[in-house]
Amino acid sequence: MTDRTKVALVTGAARGIGLAAAQRFLGAGWSVGLLDWDADELASATAALDQPARALALPFDVSEPEDAERSVATIRETFGRLDALVNNAGIAHFGPVMETPLDVWREIMDVNLTGPFLMTKAAVPVMRETGGAIVNITSISSLRASTLRVAYGTSKAGLAHLTKQLAVELASYGIRVNAVAPGPVDTAMALKVHTPEIRADYHDAIPLNRYGLPEELADAIFWLCGPHSTYITGQVLAVDGGFDAAGIGLPTLRRDMGNG
Numbered sequence: 001m002t003d004r005t006k007v008a009l010v011t012g013a014a015r016g017i018g019l020a021a022a023q024r025f026l027g028a029g030w031s032v033g034l035l036d037w038d039a040d041e042l043a044s045a046t047a048a049l050d051q052p053a054r055a056l057a058l059p060f061d062v063s064e065p066e067d068a069e070r071s072v073a074t075i076r077e078t079f080g081r082l083d084a085l086v087n088n089a090g091i092a093h094f095g096p097v098m099e100t101p102l103d104v105w106r107e108i109m110d111v112n113l114t115g116p117f118l119m120t121k122a123a124v125p126v127m128r129e130t131g132g133a134i135v136n137i138t139s140i141s142s143l144r145a146s147t148l149r150v151a152y153g154t155s156k157a158g159l160a161h162l163t164k165q166l167a168v169e170l171a172s173y174g175i176r177v178n179a180v181a182p183g184p185v186d187t188a189m190a191l192k193v194h195t196p197e198i199r200a201d202y203h204d205a206i207p208l209n210r211y212g213l214p215e216e217l218a219d220a221i222f223w224l225c226g227p228h229s230t231y232i233t234g235q236v237l238a239v240d241g242g243f244d245a246a247g248i249g250l251p252t253l254r255r256d257m258g259n260g
Contacts (some may be wrong), residue, residue, distance in 0.1 A: 005054075007070065007079040008225065009033040011062050011119060012089030014042040016183045016187035017137060017221075021086050024222045025052055032223040035089070037061045061093035062089045062115030068213035083132040084225040085123045087159075090137065092192055097150040105151045112155035113162065120166060124173065129173030133225040136163045137217075139169050140183045142239050156181075160236050167234030176233040178224045183240025185212040207242030 008025045012018040013034035022032045031054040036042040039059035056078055060067035063171040075082050088114045093104045116136050123134070141149050142156035160179055167177040184190060184202045190211065194202070203209050220239045223229055238244045 005029065005031055005079075006083040007031045007033070007075060008079050008084040008086060009035065009058075009075055009082060009119075010086040010088060011035045011115070012137075014038050014045045015216045017182065017185065017214045017243055018088040019045055020218035021054070021088065021221045023049065024215070025084070025220040026054060026226075028222065028226075030054070030081050030083075032056070032186075033058050033071065033078075035062065035071050037089075060089075062119055063110040065118050068115075068118040071119075071120040072126055075250050081130055082123055082126045083130055085119060085127065085132075085134045085142070086137070086221055086225075087119055088137040089115055089136065090139075090156075092149075092152045092189065092193070093109050095153070096150045098149060108151040108155050109158075112137065112152070113158045116159055116162065120177075121185055124170065124175065127175050128173040132176075133229075134166065134175060134177040135221050135224050136160075136169075136177070136179040137221075138163070138179045138181045138236060140181050140238060141178075142181055143236070143238060163236060164234045171233060176224075176230070177233060178234065179236040180217060180219050180220050180224065181236050181238045181240065181244075183212060183238065183243040185214060185217060187214060202243075205243060205246060207246055208241070210241065210242060212239060233244065 008030050010018050010022045012037035013022045022034050025032045032087045033048055033056045035058040042057050042059055046055050049055045058071045060071045091108055093108060136159050139156040141153035142160040146153055163177055163179040170177055217239055
């Protein structure tokens with residue numbers, strides 16, 4: 001690795017969008033720290049990348065302040081710098097508001113909102129040395145209310161505003177902060193929680209008539225961290241096949257609530 005090799009830290013990187021983003025950075029010659037709290041799956045994913053000199057597994061929890069600090073310290077010790085932080089780690093709970101326990105609400109806020117806050121605070125002292133970019137992964141649920149997502153959607157809406165707040169405050173350090181709001185994406189999580197009826201509804205509601213691919217999200221993330229977006233900060237980019245623009249609800253979810 002040369003002094004000019006750029007370095008990214010991607011959270012929630014053991015699978016899905018996070019792993020695709022790590023692969024995109026590696027493919028462009030960056031070194032990457034892959035952070036995930038699932039140590040076993042993270043180890044497998046990092047080994048499969050077959051880039052031992054440039055791909056570093058970081059088995060940490062973004063919601064723990066000490067873990068956030070340790071992950072960034074390890075990046076600095078290993079690679080000497082940090083140019084991009086991708087706050088992708090997130091968890092979800094789908095259920096009516098009256099059936100959402102307080103401990104579930106708190107856990108989702110801890111990971112989805114407090115996690116990016118902690119990771120950013122840990123990363124800025126290193127990133128300000130060279131400048132760089134932070135990309136927060138929100139959700140289309142941060143831009144529009146969605147049935148059964150009271151905790152998840154609220155956490156992501158908070159992250160969207162945190163993005164703007166950080167963009168304003170960190171600009172003087174040469175750090176840009178943007179967000180990517182994915183629509184439905186073909187990931188393991190989507191396959192687990194989206195029934196065939198829900199998937200059909202999404203296809204009907206999305207103008208491009210399909211789910212997105214993790215690689216498509218990775219391209220948007222990488223672009224926001226690269227040299228072609230240097231005057232962009234404080235923005236939320238929906239990568240959703242036109243779903244937010246269409247503004248159509250999902251009848252299957254409404255029927256599940258007994259309101260159809």
